[in-house]
Every structure is written in structure tokens, then in C-alpha cells.
Amino acid sequence: GRPAGTCPIHQQAAQFDPFQDAYMENPSEFVRWAREQKPVFYSPKLDYWVVTRYQAIKDIFRDPITFSPSNVLEPVGEPSPEAAAILKEYGYAMNRTLVNEDEPAHMARRRALMEPFTPEHLRKHEPTVRRLVTTAIDGFIDDGRVDLMQKLLWDVPFSVALEFLGIEDDSDRETMHRFSIAHTINAFGRPTPEERANVAHTVGQFWQFSGEVLEKMKRTPDGPGWMRYSIRQQKDFPEVVTDSYLHSMMMAIIVAAHESTSFASANAIKLLLEHPESWADICKNPLLISPAVEECLRHNGSIGSWRRRATRDVEIEGVAIPSGARLLLVVSSANHDPRQFGDPDFFDIRRDNTVEHLTFGFGAHQCLGKNIGRMEMQIIIGELSRRLPHMRLADQTYQYVHNLAFRGPRGLVVEWDPAQNPERHDA
Ligand code: HEM
Structure with missing residues (x-):
């Protein structure tokens, strides 16, 4: 054979660099070569082992002991002493939340805190979501052109997140937007x-802001929202719901609860408008909205990849992975694995197993907020x-915040002829 350095597959692995538009645009296409020919490979640029097939990724999610989530929020690349010094000035001490906590601490905490995520509790938020969406659309329906990200898809999930968490909505949206992006980049x-x-400066400010919100809540622990519920649970389970947890979660969840949903909604609308027949189908038959949302989450979800760390020497699809190795699980590639989804690149809102996608993760850490996210997307769409129903995508260049995990366009411009608005003719 050829020397390793000239083998095209080896070169693809050596050059693998997801911090670019092509990965953000279509991560499953970006790693197609790997999914087809080298499903587990080492990326020297990242110092991560990259896993691209469905079954392997699902098996990894299934075993949080062998595959620890401790690195889920860990900065990528060489640690920066300068950034660490800046963060220290702000007293930054981001640590374990739920998503990056090991067993058995994780399950004890998840159990203590999960009640507000049950369907009965979630239903209470539905009227708020509908009102927020309706008001936002009222604001631009006669304009004929709008950036949906700016006028609907950023704000609504953000407001819903604040209501769910119990944070009084007196936020400065610009600042919060800056905080979220900084956290994602960090x-x-x-x-x-x-x-x-x-x-680091922005993340430091976000950390202090989160601490202040938490202190305010601790003075009114009987008020609404999941974070106050957590504060009350701390009284009964002080070892499980620690102060470090509460502060870290406050910051992480403000982003996690809305950015993932904003981007998922934008990706879904873009995908639907790129498939006018599917869009026409759901406009005619609202019963198709729920399965269409699920297929959008599979085909074009808002999570590119997620991370784990091997806690012992282990084999993945025959590849030896050393203890301590970092793993990049390309969930968007798993969602396009033909071994799991027939004709995987075909967008099919009537696909029967679409719900098996891994956009919400799987197993012990599977997204607690998945039904809030789904409900928001269904109401928005x-x-x-x-x-x-007559809107279409405007000509535009999409922009992205390059990162491993959260994917979606920063803007999404649509156009329509307001004279054709159905509500002008219904009356
Ligand atoms: C965990 C995705 C919306 C709260 C996760 C994980 C993913 C994810 C990939 C990690 C799963 C794993 O490790 O197996 C998404 C997507 C969303 C969304 C794609 C929207 C479409 C939300 C919302 C909330 C939320 C709206 C809260 C209101 C959480 C929490 C966890 C989590 C608390 C940690 C669960 C644990 O580790 O036990 N999410 N999420 N998510 N998500 Fe979401």
C-alpha cells in the first residue's frame, strides 16, 4: 500500500477542521467520507476521536460510566492562561451542571429536579408560547419581508426560557444575546x-449576572420557575443540589434553553421552505406539523456534535481508544446514517422512524427540555x-458562529406579498 501520509482518507482525518461554514452548513455531508469509510478516526488538529455512525454514538450515550460527559462544556484546544486570568478576575467558577455531571451524582440530581419538566407542568407554558408567537408575527405580517431570527426566533425561545426558569423578564436583550454567543464560543x-x-470578559460578566439573578431568587424562593424549584429542593437535598451547581446551571441553562430551540426552529423553517411540497403539505394539513418538526430535527437539527471522554481503554467499532481520550460524537452524521434511516438525505415528513434521531442525545442525559423545544417549534411553524403560507426564502448568505455544537444561521430572511395574506381575505 501507499505510505500513510498520502492515503486520501488519512489526509482527510489529518485535515479535519470543523470550525468553518461547510461544517455549520451541513455537518453530515462534511463527514460523509468518514461515515462511509473511516467511521471512527483521530483528529490531530482537535485532539479528539471523531465518531460518525448511528449505532456507535447511541451505544456511547448509553454508557455514561465508560464515556463520561465531564468534557461537554470544556473549552476546545490549548488552555489559554490569559483567558483564565481574566475569568479569575470575575470569580468565574463554572463547574458541573446536569449535562456534564458524572454518575452517580448526575442521576440523583436529575431525579431531584425533573418534576417541572413533566408534560402536566409543561402544558402551563403553552398559552404563553402561543401569545408570544402571535404578537411577534403581528409585528411584521404586513411588511412583506423580515429576518425571522431577529423578529421571532431569537426572542420567543428566550422569553419562554426566562418564564420556565422563573427569571423576571427585565432583561436587556442585546446584552443577553452577547452573553449567549460568548458562552457558545467559549x-x-x-x-x-x-x-x-x-x-473571557463577556463570559465573566455573564457569570456575575447569573450569580446576581440567583441571589435575588434566593430571597424569594417561593416564586415561580425551575430555578426556584431547585433552590427549594436544595433545602431537602443539600448534597445533591449544591451552590456550585445552582450558579453553574443558572448560566448554562439560560443559553441551553433557548439557543438550541432558536436554531432548531430556524433550521426547520429553512429546510421546509427549501422543500415547497412539504411546506404546502403542512400548510394544508396541520396534523403534519408534529411529524414534520421531528423530521426537521433529524435532517437539519441544531446540534452538530456532542462530546464525551473515555474513562478506560475501550474499543469503538474495532478502533482502540485509550483511557482519557476525548470523543466528538457527530450526532448530525448519526442522523444521516443509512444503516438507521432509509435514504437518509431525503427529507420525508412521513418517515416512520424519524423520532429515533439523536438531536436530543440519548440515555441518562437525554435533553430534559425536549418537549418544551418541540412545543415551541410546533407553535412557531x-x-x-x-x-x-406564501412566504419564501429571500436570496441571502447565511452566517454562523463557528463551533462544534450549536448550529443554525444568525439570520433567516423571508419574503412574501402582504396583499396575499390569508387573513386579509378570510374576513
Ligand atoms: C441536555 C439538545 C432544548 C434543557 C441536552 C443535550 C442535548 C440537548 C443534545 C445533551 C443530551 C445527552 O448528553 O444525551 C437540545 C435541543 C433543544 C433543547 C436540540 C431544542 C430543540 C432544551 C430546552 C431546555 C433544555 C428548551 C430547558 C428548558 C436541557 C437540560 C439538559 C439538556 C436540563 C441536561 C440533561 C441531563 O444531563 O440530565 N439538550 N435541547 N433543552 N437539555 Fe436540551
Whole structure:
């Protein structure tokens, strides 16, 4: 055979670099070569082992003891002493939440805190979601053109997240938007040293802001929301619900509860408008909205990859992985694995096993907020398909915050002829 250095597959692995538009645009296509020919490979640039097939990724999610989630929020690349010094000035001490906590601490905590995520509790939020979506659409329905990200998809999930968490909505949206992006870049991106310093200042401010919100809540523990529920549970389970947890979670969840949903909604609307027949189908038949949302989450979800760390020497699909190795699980590639989903690149809102996608993870850490996210997406897409069935994507260049995990466009411009709005003719 050829020397390893000239083998095209070996070169693809050596050059693998997901911090670019092509990965953000279509991560499953970006790693197609690996999924087809080298499903587990080592990336020297990242110092991660990259896993691309469905069954392997699901098996890894199934075993949080062998595959620890401790690195889920860990900055990528060489640690930066300068950034660490800046963060220290702010007293930054982000540590374990739920998503990056090991067993058995994780399950004890998840159990103590999960009640507000049950369907009965979630139903209470539905009228708020509908009202927020309706009001936002009222604001632009006569304009004929709008950036949906700016006027609907960022704000609504953000407001829902604040209500769910119990944070009084007196937030400065610009600042919060800046906080969220900085957190994403810090935890999942690969900024230049200069960017890393700027990001560290913003993340430090976000940490202090989260601490202040938490202190305020502790003075009114009987008020609404999941974070106050957690504060009350701390009284009964002080070892399980620690102060470090509460502060770290406050910061992480403000982002996790809305960015994932904003991007998932944007990716879904883009995908639907790129498939006019499917869009026409759901405009005609609202019963198709729920399965269509699920297929959008599979085909074009808001999570590119997720991470784990091997706690012992282990084999994945015949590849020896050393203890301590970092793993990049390309869940969007798993969602396009033909071994699991027939004709996987075909967008099919009537696909029967679409719900098996891994966009919400799987197993012990599977997303607790998945039904809130789904409900928001269904209401957003339901209202848009009812009131703006004639909208279409405007010509535009999509922009992304390059990172491993959260994927979606920063803007999504759509256009329509307001004279054709159904509600002008229904009356
Ligand atoms: C965990 C995705 C919405 C709260 C996760 C994980 C993913 C994810 C991939 C890690 C799963 C794993 O390790 O197996 C998403 C997506 C969303 C979404 C794609 C929207 C479409 C939400 C919302 C909330 C939320 C709205 C809260 C209101 C959480 C929490 C965890 C989590 C608390 C940690 C669970 C644990 O480790 O026990 N999410 N999420 N998520 N998510 Fe979501």
C-alpha cells in the first residue's frame, strides 16, 4: 500500500477542521467520507476521536460510566492562561451542571429536579408560547419581508426560557444575546487568542449576572420557575443540589434553553421552505406539523456534535481508544446514517422512524427540555404556516458562529406579498 501520509482518507482525518461554514452548513455531508469509510478516526488538529455512525454514538450515550460527559462544556484546544486570568478576575467558577455531571451524582440530581419538566407542568407554558408567537408575527405580517431570527426566533425561545426558569423578564436583550454567543464560543468554539480574551470578559460578566439573578431568587424562593424549584429542593437535598451547581446551571441553562430551540426552529423553517411540497403539505394539513418538526430535527437539527471522554481503554467499532481520550460524537452524521434511516438525505415528513434521531442525545442525559423545544417549534411553524403560507426564502448568505455544537444561521430572511395574506381575505 501507499505510505500513510498520502492515503486520501488519512489526509482527510489529518485535515479535519470543523470550525468553518461547510461544517455549520451541513455537518453530515462534511463527514460523509468518514461515515462511509473511516467511521471512527483521530483528529490531530482537535485532539479528539471523531465518531460518525448511528449505532456507535447511541451505544456511547448509553454508557455514561465508560464515556463520561465531564468534557461537554470544556473549552476546545490549548488552555489559554490569559483567558483564565481574566475569568479569575470575575470569580468565574463554572463547574458541573446536569449535562456534564458524572454518575452517580448526575442521576440523583436529575431525579431531584425533573418534576417541572413533566408534560402536566409543561402544558402551563403553552398559552404563553402561543401569545408570544402571535404578537411577534403581528409585528411584521404586513411588511412583506423580515429576518425571522431577529423578529421571532431569537426572542420567543428566550422569553419562554426566562418564564420556565422563573427569571423576571427585565432583561436587556442585546446584552443577553452577547452573553449567549460568548458562552457558545467559549465552550464549543475555537477563538483566536485575541477573541478568547474578549470572550473571557463577556463570559465573566455573564457569570456575575447569573450569580446576581440567583441571589435575588434566593430571597424569594417561593416564586415561580425551575430555578426556584431547585433552590427549594436544595433545602431537602443539600448534597445533591449544591451552590456550585445552582450558579453553574443558572448560566448554562439560560443559553441551553433557548439557543438550541432558536436554531432548531430556524433550521426547520429553512429546510421546509427549501422543500415547497412539504411546506404546502403542512400548510394544508396541520396534523403534519408534529411529524414534520421531528423530521426537521433529524435532517437539519441544531446540534452538530456532542462530546464525551473515555474513562478506560475501550474499543469503538474495532478502533482502540485509550483511557482519557476525548470523543466528538457527530450526532448530525448519526442522523444521516443509512444503516438507521432509509435514504437518509431525503427529507420525508412521513418517515416512520424519524423520532429515533439523536438531536436530543440519548440515555441518562437525554435533553430534559425536549418537549418544551418541540412545543415551541410546533407553535412557531404552525402559526407561520397558517398566517404566511406564501412566504419564501429571500436570496441571502447565511452566517454562523463557528463551533462544534450549536448550529443554525444568525439570520433567516423571508419574503412574501402582504396583499396575499390569508387573513386579509378570510374576513
Ligand atoms: C441536555 C439538545 C432544548 C434543557 C441536552 C443535550 C442535548 C440537548 C443534545 C445533551 C443530551 C445527552 O448528553 O444525551 C437540545 C435541543 C433543544 C433543547 C436540540 C431544542 C430543540 C432544551 C430546552 C431546555 C433544555 C428548551 C430547558 C428548558 C436541557 C437540560 C439538559 C439538556 C436540563 C441536561 C440533561 C441531563 O444531563 O440530565 N439538550 N435541547 N433543552 N437539555 Fe436540551
